[in-house]
Amino acid sequence: MMLIAGNWKMFKGPRETREFCAVFEPPGGIEAVLCPPFVSLTAALESEHTVFAQNVHWADEGAFTGEISAPMLREVGVAGAIVGHSERRQYFGETDETVARRAAAALGHGLRVIACVGESLEERESGQMELVLRVQIEAIAEATGPHDRLVIAYEPVWAIGTGLTASAEQAREAHAFVKSILDVPVLYGGSLKPENAGELLDEDGVDGALIGGASLDVESFTAICQAAASLS
Ligand code: 13P
Numbered sequence: 001m002m003l004i005a006g007n008w009k010m011f012k013g014p015r016e017t018r019e020f021c022a023v024f025e026p027p028g029g030i031e032a033v034l035c036p037p038f039v040s041l042t043a044a045l046e047s048e049h050t051v052f053a054q055n056v057h058w059a060d061e062g063a064f065t066g067e068i069s070a071p072m073l074r075e076v077g078v079a080g081a082i083v084g085h086s087e088r089r090q091y092f093g094e095t096d097e098t099v100a101r102r103a104a105a106a107l108g109h110g111l112r113v114i115a116c117v118g119e120s121l122e123e124r125e126s127g128q129m130e131l132v133l134r135v136q137i138e139a140i141a142e143a144t145g146p147h148d149r150l151v152i153a154y155e156p157v158w159a160i161g162t163g164l165t166a167s168a169e170q171a172r173e174a175h176a177f178v179k180s181i182l183d184v185p186v187l188y189g190g191s192l193k194p195e196n197a198g199e200l201l202d203e204d205g206v207d208g209a210l211i212g213g214a215s216l217d218v219e220s221f222t223a224i225c226q227a228a229a230s231l232s
Pocket residue numbers: 007085155159160161162163189190191192210211212213214
């Protein structure tokens with residue numbers, strides 16, 4: 001079943017989260033997941049929707065100001081977490097090692113995990129794409145193995161929030177490469193919208209999507225879910 005996840009990033013407090021959840025009705029045949037900011041998790045959990053956090057720490061508890069642990073997420077009913085988003089790698093010093101530790105701890109506590117990988121434009125243009133992906137994926141694979149609660153999100157950094165998307169062919173190639181290293185479902189992320197969702201989701205090896213901007217609006221997120229459902 002295709003997984004269509006909305007990563008809300010730093011958008012929507014509890015009030016807006018409740019408003020979204022009250023009117024969002026995903027179609028059958030796909031799994032829709034909402035990833036609100038930490039303070040809005042419990043508001044989202046008042047609804048029937050599946051809810052993931054946007055990050056999770058590797059320790060159960062401790063002196064880690066500003067972090068949230070897997071047991072804390074489990075306690076409030078969160079089903080999973082994103083780890084290693086490129087914005088965390090770029091702005092908050094996340095490394096392959098910390099991403100792998102976060103993924104392994106979350107899986108160990110029964111959470112599902114969406115682990116993000118992706119190359120920058122510079123890396124792609126200089127022929128480094130496969131090397132970069134390999135290093136990122138092997139770090140995760142060594143820590144977790146091909147776990148049945150793990151999915152990878154391939155999010156080319158140059159496509160995130162830029163309006164540029166990978167072509168269907170670029171997505172197919174990258175997803176096949178990811179799976180050749182770690183055989184788990186692979187989501188595509190990067191400027192996915194209702195207009196391009198059908199084409200990208202129809203590619204071999206594209207098992208769903210991780211959506212930023214277009215997941216903030218109920219109508220556009222629903223339209224993407226419907227595009228996925230029509231392919232299933
Ligand atoms: P956009 O869909 O806004 O490009 O963001 C993609 C993303 O980063 C999802 O995690």
